Amino acid sequence: MLNEKISLLLNNQINFEFYSAYFYLDIYNYFMSKNLDGFGNWFFVQVQEEKDHAILFIKYMHNNGEEIELKPISSANKKFENFKAPLEQTYKHEQKITEAISTIYSSALSVNDFRTTQFLDWFIKEQGEEEKNAEDLTKRFDLFGNDAKGLYLLDNELKARVYAPPTLVI
Numbered sequence: 001m002l003n004e005k006i007s008l009l010l011n012n013q014i015n016f017e018f019y020s021a022y023f024y025l026d027i028y029n030y031f032m033s034k035n036l037d038g039f040g041n042w043f044f045v046q047v048q049e050e051k052d053h054a055i056l057f058i059k060y061m062h063n064n065g066e067e068i069e070l071k072p073i074s075s076a077n078k079k080f081e082n083f084k085a086p087l088e089q090t091y092k093h094e095q096k097i098t099e100a101i102s103t104i105y106s107s108a109l110s111v112n113d114f115r116t117t118q119f120l121d122w123f124i125k126e127q128g129e130e131e132k133n134a135e136d137l138t139k140r141f142d143l144f145g146n147d148a149k150g151l152y153l154l155d156n157e158l159k160a161r162v163y164a165p166p167t168l169v170i
Helices: 004-033 037-063 084-110 114-144 148-158
Strands: none
Touching: 004 037, 004 084, 037 084, 037 114, 037 148, 084 114, 114 148
16 A cells, blocks of 8 residues: 555556546647648657556555546646647646656655655656657747648658657656
């Protein structure tokens, strides 16, 4: 059994990961409605990753004898002013995920829950990659996205992104 506070934080993270999938599904829908299939593809891969992250947290909780409380998922339904807005929101969202995971890590460390910190090590590394990917996409959009040909080429490049399941074994 885990510390009560750690269990609560992990349960909250499950909800946050599923919300993240909704958030990215909303952005996927936005780009698909604008015929930017490559951007849509990039965000659909994000949807799959976030769902998998939630499942990893669920499995970890089960492996530690914890009850799972699936909570309602807030609607994303964001309205975007332009193509750059969802990219900027993605970077900010990834920073919030990093902050949430860091809070769990810090709390686990404070009660000497080294098993949870070890489990979270993978997510800490993953979040570094997620933030960099989101930031890089925003920067690339700044370079190429305001030119129709550049946007077309960037969109085509993003079509090549392929989903890769997480490598974390629980």
